[in-house]
Amino acid sequence: MSWCDDFRHIIRPDVPLAPLTWYRLGGAARWLCEPRTPAEAVALLAAIRAAGAPWRVLGRGANVLVADRGFDGAVIRLVGPEFERVTFDGPCVSAAAGADLSALIRDCIERGLVGLEALAGVPATVGGAVRMNAGGRHGEVSAFVTRVHVLNERGERETRSVEQAGFGYRRSRLEGCVVLAADLRLAEGNREEARRRHSAIWKEKAAAQPPLSVRSAGCVFKNPPGQRxxxxxxxxxxxxxxxxxxxxxxxxxxxxxxxxxxxxxxxxxxxxxxxxxxxxxxxxxxxxxxxxxx
Ligand SMILES: Cc1cc2nc3c(=O)[nH]c(=O)nc-3n(C[C@H](O)[C@H](O)[C@H](O)COP(=O)(O)OP(=O)(O)OC[C@H]3O[C@@H](n4cnc5c(N)ncnc54)[C@H](O)[C@@H]3O)c2cc1C
The missing domain is CATH 3.90.78.10 (UDP-N-acetylenolpyruvoylglucosamine reductase, C-terminal domain)
Structure with missing residues (x-):
């Protein structure tokens, strides 16, 4: 009896990870696990932890390089309707971890919710962006996050405040957690201005970076303090x-x-x-x- 027996419907063995990352490189995951609901994710993580198997969470794979020999453990992907849901309530947005960041930015702009366009051109899921505190010279995602819903280091569901999430430059204290969703607060503002800013940031990146059609993972190294x-x-x-x-x-x-x-x-x-x-x-x-x- 193996730990995966109870999860056969959401686990596939020996799945190549290359097609799931921006680099499209590297080997297979021993197990690819795609829970469909937070409750399923809780049970799955409990089983993985009890078996002592190494595990990782994969978002869009835009900042991940998988080694050629692959990953000998469980890779968790949060996909499907429950993990891609976004709800709006005035300036407050609740986004599940698997939601696409670029689509979310465009949706916010069309609703006259401004700020998040600072992250134009960052390929990510909401979970990956929050975990990495993605951003750049125009702003970081943590500026808009009010709460993060996670499975914590003990595999329990927990809601963390921004302070508890411990955001810093391209980091957070969410390592060892599975981000399930994030609550954001944007400003109600001028849609036209946000559209213009979104497109200006896209153009700025297009001029300074390789085209998005070229395989990369964005910046390879972090900026050292005070330097680029x-x-x-x-x-x-x-x-x-x-x-x-x-x-x-x-x-x-x-x-x-x-x-x-x-x-x-x-x-x-x-x-x-x-x-x-x-x-x-x-x-x-x-x-x-x-x-x-x-
Ligand atoms: C062309 C290009 C341009 C880029 N430009 C930028 C930029 O301007 N600014 C910037 O910050 N980054 C940039 N990046 C890097 C990348 O877009 C970000 O790091 C982004 O946040 C990765 O999100 P993801 O969903 O792809 O996460 P992944 O790459 O899949 O994962 C990144 C990390 O987050 C973890 N993770 C993912 N999802 C979850 C989750 N739900 N719960 C817990 N942990 C999770 C993973 O385990 C991994 O450690 C760029 C990448 C590319 C390819």
Missing amino acids: AGKLLDEAGVKGLRVGGAQVSERHANFIVVHEGARAQDVLDLAEMARQRVLMHAGVELELELDVWN
Whole structure:
């Protein structure tokens, strides 16, 4: 009797993860688990934890690099109507973790709810964006979050305040939790202005970053305090560097893009090479923003 026997309807063994990530690289998950409701997620996580199996949550896979040998554990994906539901109540929005962030931004703008357009061009689910405190120079998702509903480190349902969620630059204290949903508060404002800002941010990103059709995971490294990783990498001369099918973008030195035939290991080797160059050139240790699963 295995821990998955009770969950056969929502678990598939040996599922390739590459098609589920933006990089489209890496091997298979030992188990891919897709609970359909929060209650099912609670029971599933309890079984995984009781079996002592390693586990991860996968959103849009826009910040994840799966190792070539895959992930020998359970990967939980929150998909389906219950996990993609969004409800509006005046300026307050309740979004389930599997909801698509870009669709949510557009929906908010059309309702005259403004602020979230600061995250234009960030591919994410709501859960992934909250967990990572996604954002950039125009703002971060935590500026709009009022509460986060999670399965906590003990697998219990819990609602956390913004303070308890512990948001910082590309981090939160939600590591070890499954984000089930988030409550956001936006401002009631001018729809036309929000549309213009949304499109201006898109254009700004399109000019500075590789096109969205190119496989990447956004910025590979975090900005060190008071500095910009992209500038440090550029000054260290890494643009265009290549290992196998992975290449540092010519347009943005903090993006590693991949070509046909690339392996996850190419990305890791290239990232290490770039990190070493910055260390030699500027004496700064860059830290990965990319979440590597192995
Ligand atoms: C072209 C491109 C541009 C990007 N630009 C930006 C940018 O401007 N700013 C920015 O911040 N990021 C950017 N990123 C990175 C990425 O979009 C963000 O990190 C985003 O938040 C990832 O969301 P996701 O749903 O894809 O999460 P994933 O990549 O699937 O997961 C990211 C992390 O969150 C965890 N996670 C996911 N869902 C949950 C959940 N429900 N509960 C608990 N943990 C969870 C995962 O385990 C993993 O540790 C970019 C990526 C790409 C490909």
